[in-house]
Amino acid sequence: MKAHVYVTLKRSVLDAQGQTVAGALRRMNYKGVSDVRQGKYFQLTLDNSFSSDVKSAEAEVERIAREVLTNPVIEEFTYHVEA
Amino acid sequence: MKAHVYVTLKRSVLDAQGQTVAGALRRMNYKGVSDVRQGKYFQLTLDNSFSSDVKSAEAEVERIAREVLTNPVIEEFTYHVEA
Secondary structure (H helix, E strand, O other): OEEEEEEEEOOOOOOHHHHHHHHHHHHOOOOOEEEEEEEEEEEEEEOOOOOOOHHHHHHHHHHHHHHHHOOOOOEEEEEEEEO | OEEEEEEEEOOOOOOHHHHHHHHHHHHOOOOOEEEEEEEEEEEEEEOOOOOOOHHHHHHHHHHHHHHHHOOOOOEEEEEEEEO
16 A cells, blocks of 8 residues: 655745746746745555555554654645555 | 646665655654655646646646656656646
8 A cells, every 4th residue: 555645835834945946947938837836745655564444544644644744833734545 | 727746766766865754653653654755746836828728738747847847867757737
């Protein structure tokens, strides 16, 4: 089973990396990209000792994302579990 | 329209960040995560001057991902465009 966690800065937090990429795209003449936000992507490989039921695996991945992968002061996350 | 690009290190490239996270999870007693790969996530907001047709928007996002967001020597990417 695999889980994917996407961590981004909260909307209210300045995303300097994203703005740098957006500026670079403009200067390089890629048109039509009005905003870029950059975040982190985690791909977790889950083995047999992980909850095999998708519902409880999702709860466990949500806990890992919240407690370990995210700084809740400035970041938020989404995730999904592949059965 | 929004586009999402996920950049990860190639399988053959050592992912020190991912291994550090995997080790931390083990030490913190989160069971069942056998591997972690860490990558980058880009969320692009596309305005009206971007290709409005999904097929050509995808081709344009693929070009941006390949030419700007990814280092092809060590990284690979996936993407999807939200209509």
